[in-house]
Amino acid sequence: MRWCCSFPRALLLVLLLGWWGRSSGFKICSFKLQSLNSTKAANKRVMYTLKRVVSRCDVCLLQGVNDPNGSVMKHLVTKLNRDNDSYDHQYQTVASRSLGANPNDMQEYVFLYRKEIVSVRDRHQYEGKGFARPPFMVRFKSSQTSVGDFVLVAVNTLPSRAVQEIDQLYDVFTDISKRWKTETVMFLGNFNAGCSHMTRPKKKEIRLFTKKGFYWLIGDHVDTTTTDTTDCAYDRFVVHGKSFLKQVEPGTASVFNYAKTYQIKKMEAMHISEHFPIELELKSSTHLPQATPLLILLSLSAFLLSGLAAL
Ligand SMILES: *[C@@H]1O[C@H](CO)[C@@H](O)[C@H](O)[C@H]1NC(C)=O
Numbered sequence: 001m002r003w004c005c006s007f008p009r010a011l012l013l014v015l016l017l018g019w020w021g022r023s024s025g026f027k028i029c030s031f032k033l034q035s036l037n038s039t040k041a042a043n044k045r046v047m048y049t050l051k052r053v054v055s056r057c058d059v060c061l062l063q064g065v066n067d068p069n070g071s072v073m074k075h076l077v078t079k080l081n082r083d084n085d086s087y088d089h090q091y092q093t094v095a096s097r098s099l100g101a102n103p104n105d106m107q108e109y110v111f112l113y114r115k116e117i118v119s120v121r122d123r124h125q126y127e128g129k130g131f132a133r134p135p136f137m138v139r140f141k142s143s144q145t146s147v148g149d150f151v152l153v154a155v156n157t158l159p160s161r162a163v164q165e166i167d168q169l170y171d172v173f174t175d176i177s178k179r180w181k182t183e184t185v186m187f188l189g190n191f192n193a194g195c196s197h198m199t200r201p202k203k204k205e206i207r208l209f210t211k212k213g214f215y216w217l218i219g220d221h222v223d224t225t226t227t228d229t230t231d232c233a234y235d236r237f238v239v240h241g242k243s244f245l246k247q248v249e250p251g252t253a254s255v256f257n258y259a260k261t262y263q264i265k266k267m268e269a270m271h272i273s274e275h276f277p278i279e280l281e282l283k284s285s286t287h288l289p290q291a292t293p294l295l296i297l298l299s300l301s302a303f304l305l306s307g308l309a310a311l
């Protein structure tokens with residue numbers, strides 16, 4: 001009688017381990033919000049959707065947050081961390097100060113990250129000129145990715161100055177490589193790199209295109225907008241260096257149409273943002289081949305147990 005019941009349990013374990021081995025990529029997301037302030041955060045549906053989107057990511061950059069006293073992000077983190085069983089993760093934030101020229105339109109960059117998976121080594125607010133909202137950079141470290149130590153640079157350009165601001169990201173890159181002695185850098189966010197804000201001929205004025213070693217992972221043909229009337233690749237990931245590029249799981253850089261996945265009406269999605277989130281996966285440091293012998297061993301013991309149960 002005892003044998004009979006341990007078999008399904010062992011099988012469950014095997015299945016669980018198999019699932020874990022497959023879905024262990026390290027997900028990085030970026031979501032440009034439409035002015036998330038305390039008024040909007042009072043809307044339960046908005047916060048529930050945000051929680052669902054962020055909870056899929058190991059690191060998620062939010063742009064367009066207007067939360068000077070941090071109460072909105074505190075609320076979101078509380079929601080994210082409420083479900084506290086072994087399959088959920090505990091999130092933490094690292095945020096820039098309020099940025100912008102217009103006091104009525106100040107915004108922060110906020111990274112939410114799973115604190116048991118990734119840690120913050122350093123952070124820096126770019127102080128160079130030429131940005132409406134200067135990029136905010138965070139140096140992360142995670143033993144769960146094969147890349148280990150990397151810098152994420154939050155970007156949200158002014159639409160009318162998108163070309164100049166994207167070009168100046170090259171200066172930000174130079175600043176980082178001097179400051180932190182690393183070139184493992186990824187830019188992410190709303191570049192406004194599409195439609196009338198960045199036309200194709202303008203690419204030759206942008207060093208992130210003309211200099212070698214920068215890889216654009218969301219193509220020009222991709223639509224990162226919510227509305228049916230626009231078809232623009234505004235939101236992007238740009239990675240520096242072949243070695244970092246190789247750590248990105250091929251084919252994972254994409255747009256997450258949460259409205260379709262969660263069956264949310266377009267109008268409701270547009271209230272959250274005119275943009276959809278973008279995401280990609282870094283390769284995990286736990287390679288499947290290492291997990292395979294364990295899987296075989298467990299399958300074998302499950303098989304033996306079932307044999308014994310039959311006796
Ligand atoms: C939040 O933004 C909306 C629309 O942009 C505005 O009407 C409202 O006053 C803002 N609330 C706060 C607390 O700033």
Ligand SMILES: *[C@@H]1O[C@H](CO)[C@@H](O)[C@H](O)[C@H]1NC(C)=O
Nearest residue numbers: 037038039067068069070071
């Ligand atoms: C934070 O600011 C908002 C308005 O922007 C206000 O409603 C809220 O009470 C403040 N919270 C704290 C903890 O100060």
Ligand SMILES: *[C@@H]1O[C@H](CO)[C@@H](O)[C@H](O)[C@H]1NC(C)=O
Nearest residue numbers: 078081082083084085086090
């Ligand atoms: C969640 O679980 C962890 C580990 O068991 C514990 O340290 C933490 O206090 C818990 N958090 C909450 C909000 O219950």
